[in-house]
Amino acid sequence: MNKKQKKMLVRIVIAFVLFAILFICEHTGLWEGIEHTWILFVIYLIPYLVIGYDIIFKAARNISHGQVFDENFLMMIATFGAFGVREYSEAVAVMLFYQVGELFQSYAVGKSRQSISDMMDICPEYANIEVDGKLTRVDPDEVEIGSIIVIKPGERIPLDGVVVEGESLIDTAALTGESVPRKASLGDEIISGCVNGSGTLKVQVSKEFDDSTVAKILELVENASSKKARVENFVTKFAKYYTPIVTISAVALALLPPLILGGGFGEWIQRACIFLVISCPCALVISVPLGFFGGIGASSKLGILVKGSNYLEAVAEMTTIVFDKTGTLTKGEFKVQEILPEGCDKEELLEIAALGEGYSNHPIAGSIREAYGKTINMNRVGQAEEIAGEGLRVPVDGKEVLLGNEKLMKSSGIAYKPCESLGTIVYGACERKYMGAIVISDSIKDGAKEAIQSMKQVGVKKCVMLTGDRQQAAAAVAGELGIDEVHAQLLPGDKVSKVEALLGAQEGKEKLAFVGDGINDAPVLTRADIGIAMGSMGSDAAIEAADVVLMDDDIGKIAAVVKIARKTLRIVKQNIVFALAVKALVLLLGALGLANMWEAVFADVGVSVIAIMNAMRALKITK
């Protein structure tokens, strides 16, 4: 509890004791002898002012500022009304109950805010810099690029950088939700926000604090609440009309029936007061954003950044997921999968291919060299001649070597054996004699199949894969993973139009997500209802273009975020229905003269507190 809340508690206790004394006096018949009601009025005014002076003060001040329909004003009118009809004890009790509710509400909100910010507690407080052999603590903001910082065991890594000395295990759980620590040694990049394990590390800073991963994530999460979900906008709009309507109804209720039906005003004013107490939409206005905030908080605990409540809402309605193949479903690393020699042995074919591709910087050439694994003596290789769209002609050891695709073999008139394997195929020939083929392909990510399955389990209807690869290779991958629809041989620009076509086929509220690694697919990420990017830890383009970022590139977590989103939406809807139902019921009973002030106060602050506690459930992660 903060100072303000403690002060309030003291006031509540004093007012409660005074009220209890008066209550006993009233019920033991002590008041019977008093003839003048104004004496009672004065007596009850004491606890009333103790508990409610600030409300009256604020109400008066706000009216002078032109803010009429606020809670303070309404409470003032309601309790004044009770005084007016000589329900003195009720006036005090309502004010007391209201303040207790407010205190509880402010405490609950404070607590939930605290637990959410604890969850986001990834902000480093200092960095250690070595000056003249001594360690000094400085603000991470002041450290320049290129400086060497020292991270002691157990400390939070303050800035992104590269390890220049030492070895340690790093706990990345706060950023990625991954519980297995990552090893960091000389030359490894490490990211701010993670916690250093048991070793001391010396790190050369590569980014300023403002550009560091941790600063970016914090900014994202803080801004997330500014992108409002439809439900939130509905609540805001509703609140705008609700209060004036209820207040005007209250006035009508106080004036019209007595004027039309005749009789005293007292009874009707009391009923109108009930209306006024219920007229604040606080339960909705607080609990709905709090629920979304909790959902976003729970996602980030799992290493999934959701950039706004609107995206969380969209994720809950997601029925189609479109995947980019390379880097998302597959590792994006091309590897030699098969070597099929013809009239020579594997080593020979690979050696010649590695030599021939020695100068090329094509990724395929790189993977062939990697598979060869030995140092390449480039003195054996002559000037390579590139044949566009076909391959290479290159002298190796003075012999003419051809390396390339089927077209090259055909155009050079080589008697080759067509290879049926999936992937990219490099055919080789030496001195016009066919030597065989090397198959290079990408491998499917571990857990990709399970990820797709889990998405289907949570209700994703259609999984689509887009790729620039050949139809055959694409279909094979899709078959293995259980993908429903494949579009292959796409140029980068085609991806946008394919996604647009799929978007057009969506019905009603159904939402489409695109999952990509952030390389070359920023336009598609933006175009889809929900752009999900592989964070690959620090890839700025991806983090910026996407709406949801998977910090550890694990698509298996998509199902988890769907679950969180659905739960959050469910909680939010429960709160809306619950708050509105209770309010409507008490309004109705109040108008009929069946509800009293106590029920009205419950419908106001009581409902708020319950809704806040319900909203806090969104923060809990259920697996």
Add this chain to the structure above:
Amino acid sequence: MKKKFKLEDLDCANCAAKMEEAIKKIDGVNDANVSFLAQKMTIDAQDGKFDEIMKEVVKVCAKVEPDCKILV
């Protein structure tokens, strides 16, 4: 230009919504966001007039919710 400010004693969510609305109406303000949960306010306003606009923001907020302080 976008700037963030911390808020103190922002006690009610409805007031935060009212403050946000009032700030958005100020001339020169492109966008404003008052987060009750983060107790923070983000204001996106014209560069040249930012200080002037901020004065107006403080005034408007004092009107809507006098208890809330903007830590400039």
